[in-house]
Amino acid sequence: MLAERVQITEEKLLSDNWYILKRFTFNYLGRNGQWTTQQREAYDRGNGATILLYNPQTDRVILTRQFRLPTFVNGNRTDGPYSGMLIETCAGLLDNDDPETAIRRETEEETGYRIQSVQKVMEAYMSPGSVTEKLFFYIAHYTADTERNAGGGIDEEEIEIMELPFQQALAMMESGEIMDGKTIMLLQYLRLQQLTNASNS
């Protein structure tokens, strides 16, 4: 068995105010065969799941819109001078659930839809230089008959639900109105699926 090329020698808790920020000290075996000691900070908020809801009868999608402070701090003024609003696929942290249970729960909490089968699409580290999180991606169908309640999120969350034509969502991605990574990945995935299906039929 190959020897580990990484030995973590110290974990220092820098903040556990909300999620967990730690500084790791570790020995790292470089490609040149030399060990060096390095430090990196990593922000651990657990893993998450996200979902694109698609209505194949109407060719529409469900997205959410909410205030995201980190984007505001980093210049997001897409909806007027003070906004910080971001359009996203429904998403949430796993908490202690498995990804599929978590995405069903989040879908109902945020969009109100009680979906049946979900299709797993991929898993991805979204910000691997500093955030530990792995995100699980799903697509599910909804129709006019899908059972639903109000949605909108829990606690202080003010989540707007947007239903819009898929083509419009694609146009908004190109115009920069949609600028969230997971959302762009799922919209592009669906687009590719449609193109593949069309060329096979």
Ligand SMILES: Nc1nc2c(ncn2[C@@H]2O[C@H](COP(=O)(O)OP(=O)(O)O[C@H]3O[C@H](CO)[C@@H](O)[C@H](O)[C@@H]3O)[C@@H](O)[C@H]2O)c(=O)[nH]1
């Ligand atoms: N008070 C307080 N609340 C916080 C803090 N950080 C996050 N929250 C709140 O904790 C809640 C977590 O809601 P979820 O729906 O579980 O997670 P999410 O923030 O939507 O995260 C999803 O999207 C992220 C961004 O794309 C993903 O990174 C993540 O994996 C997940 O899928 C949100 O209401 C968020 O505002 C904080 O420092 N203080």
Ligand SMILES: [Mg+2]
């Ligand atoms: Mg959420």
